[in-house]
Amino acid sequence: MMNKMSMNEGELDVETVVSDLGRRARAAARELAVASVEQRNLALIEAAKLLRERRDEVVAANGKDLDSIKGSDKDAAFIDRLTLTDARVSDMADAVDAIAGQDDPVGRTLATFDRPNGLKIARISVPIGVIAMVYESRxxxxxxxxxxxxxxxxxVILRGGSESLNSSxxxxxxxxxxxKAAGLPxxxxxxxxxxxxxxxxxLLHSTETVDLVIPRGGRGLVSLVQREARVPTLLHLDxxxxxxxxxxxxxxxxxxxVRNAKMRRTGVCGATECVVVDAKIAKEILPRLAAALHDCELRGDAAACEILPDINSASESDWDTEYLNNIISIKVVxxxxxxxxxxxxxSSGHTDAIIAEDQEAAKRFMVAIDSAIVMHNTSTQFADGGEFGMGAEIGIATGKMHARGPVGAEQLTSFKYFVYGDGQQRP
Structure with missing residues (x-):
């Protein structure tokens, strides 16, 4: 079934389209906020089933998107993020099922207070409302x-990259x-x-209908959101x-x-982009690292280049670059x-790791580094909501307010206070 807002380009002006989306979203939010967890879970179970049943249709739609960028200047990392295979659609369905199987994040009692005047106060988790998700072609x-x-x-109002419109x-x-199968709007x-x-x-200006905007993409998209948003945002930075x-x-x-952290998938936000090596082990480990990363371009500082004379020299800009490609920089300290x-x-504040057998050093690093995710003796590619047991994630929040790190269902709730009295009047 096509989404009801499907339209031919130019059929309606964009302002009317976005306004209507917001109006209908606000109406649907009122219904969804009081829906039972059983209904919400049924909707997800049915959606997962449909993703499996329509897998060929989804992959075919994705094929149209891939055909549309043939001959363009899109790099391999972009094409990889855009591509859906049978296995990836199955993974999507599995993630939806996993989310359905989680505990209900809505209606949880987060805290209770008994006041001397007899009032009983509870802090209860509730939905945020209407979320606009703006993301690139993934x-x-x-x-x-x-x-x-x-x-x-x-x-949720979804606005994906234009290259992925058929897939979306x-x-x-x-x-x-x-x-629809669950009786929900x-x-x-x-x-x-x-x-x-x-x-x-x-969407970024829709203060009357949108409660939160979440961007997920490169610096260009995030900069646009930071510059234009009038609605509160939950940022997913590079x-x-x-x-x-x-x-x-x-x-x-x-x-x-390091091999896994860089090369498992170079185009994901959890990929390691820079290896920082202690000078005491640099001469021993760097040749072994270069052999393991034979299919990756290495860019090093002067000390790294002295040990590995065949690699390229790193510029100052390399230290601040998210490559999303088979390139990695090396810094000797x-x-x-x-x-x-x-x-x-x-660091961009996303994910950083230390490889160390010295437990005290690992602890000091993890406390000192102010990133959303800090790891010890493991690959940064585990920076993923699914790997954190969330089923999936809406992004990795790199700010410090409300949610930080992988944003799953629990992080998409706010709270309000329920106050219970028995005739109390404030003096």
Missing amino acids: PNVGSDAGALCIKSGNV RAIVGCLTDGL EDAVQLVDTREREAVKL GNNHTYLHESADLEKAVGI YSFQEGIKFVQDH
């Missing part, structure tokens, strides 16, 4: 975001038909079904992630971890404090 984000919002009782239509159709998941870029700005190899690192373990300072100075 169509599985629409599935994850839609499922997490349904689970948490929120309505097919995915949203599964979600809306799942809602189909408008709880809507797609901005136009390639017009003006739609993004209009992943300029570091893996620090402490002098106590197990070398075999470190090489395997001469003390633990220098290593911590380098990571602090250049």
Whole structure:
């Protein structure tokens, strides 16, 4: 089933389209906020079933999107993020099922207070309301975001990248038909079904109908949201992630971890972009690291280039670059404090890791590094809501307010206070 807002370009002006989406979303939010957890879970179970049944349709729609960028200047990382395979659609369906199986994040008692005057106060989790999800051409984000919002009782307006519009239509159709099967409003998941870029700005200005905007994409998108948003935002910034190899690192373990952290998928935000190496182990580990990363371009500082003369010299801009490609930079440091300072100075606050057998050093690093996710002796590619047991994520929040790190269903709730009295009057 096509989303009801499907339209031919130019059929309606974009302002009317976005305004109507917001109006209908607000109406649907009232219904979804009081829906039972059984209804919300049924919607997700049905949506997952439809994703499996319509897998060929989803992949075919994705094929149209891929055909539309043939001959363009899109790099391999972009194409990888855009591509849906049978396995990836199955993974999407599995994630939706996993979200359905989680505890209900709505209606939880977060705290209770008994006052001397007899009042009983409870802080209760509630949906945020209407969420606008603005993301680039990675169509599985629409599935994850839609499922997490349904689970948490929120309505979502999805605006994916224009290159993924056919894929998004097919995915949203599964979600809306799942809602319909559960007796819930189909408008709880809507797609901005136009390639017009003006739609993004209009969403960011929709203070009367949208409660929260979540951008997920590169710096260009995030900068636009920071500049234009009048609605509160939950930012997912770029992943300029570091893996620090402490002098106590197990070398075999470190090489395997770095290989996975960089090369498992280079186009994801959890990929390591810079390896920071203690000088005490640099001569021993860097040749082994270079051999393991034979299919990756290495860019090093002067010390790294002296040990590995065949690699390229890193520029100052390399230390602040999220490559999203098979490129990694190498920095050699001469003390633990220098290593911590380098990571602090250049990290984007997403995910950073230390490889160390010295437990005290690992603890000091993890406390000192002010990133949303800090890891010890493991790959930064575990920075993912599914790997955190959330089923999926709507993004990795790198700010410090409300939610931080992987944003799952629980992080998509707010709270309000229930106050119970028995005739008390304030003097």
